[in-house]
Amino acid sequence: MTNKELKDWFEQTAKIITDIQICVNNANRLFEKKYENEDWVKNHGFFRHHYYQLWFILSVQLSKLLSSSRNQRYNFNKLLDRLENEELDEELTKLIETNKNISFSAVFRSKDEMFNKIKSFRSEIKDNEETIKKIVTSRDTLYAHRDPDAKPQNLMLSDVERLTDLVKRLYNCFRGGFYDVSFGFDRTVDWDIDFILKQAALAKTQRDNDRNQRLNEK
Secondary structure (H helix, E strand, O other): OOHHHHHHHHHHHHHHHHHHHHHHHHHHHOOOOOOOOHHHHHOOHHHHHHHHHHHHHHHHHHHHHHOOOOOOOOOHHHHHHHHHHOOOOHHHHHHHHHHOOOOOOOOOOOHHHHHHHHHHHHHHHHHOHHHHHHHHHHHHHHHOOOOOOOOOOOOOHHHHHHHHHHHHHHHHHHHHHHHOOOOOOOOOHHHOOHHHHHHHHHHHHHHHHHHHHHHHHO
């Protein structure tokens, strides 16, 4: 494992996790009500289809990160295997050596510390094995290939939120372990669906008010 490979892995994986977090936040937002006429707006076919699209993205991206498939490059199981079994290049080895001098931080100060985190997260992934399997099955049968005999997997947003929390902690543990930095995935305001719902609801309210005013003027 080289420093260059690991940096690329973190850079690309951050984009995937951000995509997941945006979908989780927007899916949850569709179950909230903040504005007058919002329910009318959400009843439009666009938003019903958008909710389906959010689940499609969540199934594809979480499968990519957590499935046991060896075909996925940006996959946490594969990363943990490589960190545990491959030699670290000189740059990564020096990083761990330098980290010994950093206080009050969650950096890896030895390979043993890294191995302990690998063991802990492997256990947590295994604890979520059933949910991960459902996500992968949904991707393979409901979204990616449209199997005519596919059945719903009884997944809930809370299941997806739990896996999202897991991949965020995995990412920040190992990126922080080497580089003493973390990524703030929770800020997704630039992609929030709330703006669209608000504008559409306000437009509906304004149209209703204008219509009522015209009727009163007759």
